[in-house]
Amino acid sequence: MKSFQHRLLMTILAWLGILLAGLLLIIGQLFPIYAESENQMQLWIWLALIFALAMIFSAIIGYRIIKVQAMPIENVTETALELAKGNYQARAYEYSNIGTVELSSTINVLARNLQEITAVREMEQERLKTLIENMGSALIMIDRQGSVSLVNKSFMYEFELAEMDVNKKFYKEVPIPQVLQEFIERVFMMEKPAREQLAFTQGLSSRHIDVYGAPVIGEQEQWHGIVIVLHDITELKRLEQIRKDFVANVSHELRTPVTSIKGFSETLLDGAYKDPATCESFLEIIHKESNRLEMLIEDLLELSRVEQSGFKVDAHPTDMEAIIYQVREMVQKKLEDKGIELNLQLEPVIVQGDPNRLVQVMMNLLVNAMTYSPEQTVITIRLFSRGNEAIIEVEDQGIGIAKAEFSRLFERFYRVDRARSRNSGGTGLGLSIVKHLIEAHHGKVEVKSEVGKGSTFIIHLPLAS
Known part of the structure; x- marks a missing residue:
């Protein structure tokens, strides 16, 4: 039994002991003539038996009292302690005793309400977590001490961060662009909403982000920190x-x-x-x-x-070697006029492609190579297979392309040397057409170049099944 049950039982036994002791004293006073007689021993034996029987009877009565009155209270107490620990599934026994049934049912109603509230809260927290983690915009929350309290996957991906880079770190310790750190500091210090478009360099490319920051205000106007939401608008720019x-x-x-x-x-x-x-x-x-x-x-x-979306090519098994020979015949006169030698290093390769479109691709690449190549130079075309794709390389000995211009090379009307290409009659659309046609073939185009030493355009096409 618990301490409460022990105390109740010991109290009942103590009162019964006092009652019996008083009874013995009264008997001793009423029958003093037997104090020295031979029946004295028998009297005390009978009194001891009576005392023992009274103790047993009182124990039974005490147990019944505890069972009826104390145990429901003890059970309610244990249930309340479990609820205080956060175990909202605990329930009290609802005894039929009139004095405790209302208390037990009230505790159970409280437990059910707490369990429902907890379930709703957990569901809302899970929804909020899912929303924050999968939202398209990057998000970071900073507490009032300046430490990162929350960051979503988009933010980690945007700045190529790991968990160790942001977990419980001061926001100035997080490896993010300096302009973003300065924006966070302004919002943190001013405690006012702000919105800006920031530009920074990441690697070799320029990035643009639209950033919104606001203070997080709780109940009674208590300031908890700031939240920063940013969206990558590089592609839009x-x-x-x-x-x-x-x-x-x-x-x-x-x-x-x-x-x-x-x-x-x-x-x-x-x-x-x-x-x-x-x-x-x-x-x-x-x-x-x-x-x-x-x-x-x-x-x-x-x-x-x-x-246009939905544009498709009429792809079927095509002899890429024959395509290149056909294009050579078409540009032979221009090559001779400029004194450029065409070096072909071709292997028999069958690609899955549209012959007319592939002629257009090779023609644009050769014309581009001739446009930017000086006289008496060599243009090399290589054709070979690697794995499940065909590789076509068009290498010239022209002026070359700076790495900073790679990202814009396939844009419409973009020219590395505007004067040279315009004088040659080019439209500036050839490489853009090449890019879209190769992508329509489920391939890709790459470029390698060094200023003053020439450029190499590399095309990857799928082989025919």
């Missing part, structure tokens, strides 16, 4: 820049031949047509600019077609 460049470049590219055609035609109308030599020269220029304008429009239409 890149697309915005591409759009701006496209509008500017296409306007310029269209204006140049149109201006030439308009200027020379006006000159002819002003009387220059009367001079046969001048008229023929001007007409040749107008024809050349018209061809350039037509080629630009065709490339724009072609790029628009291949950029």
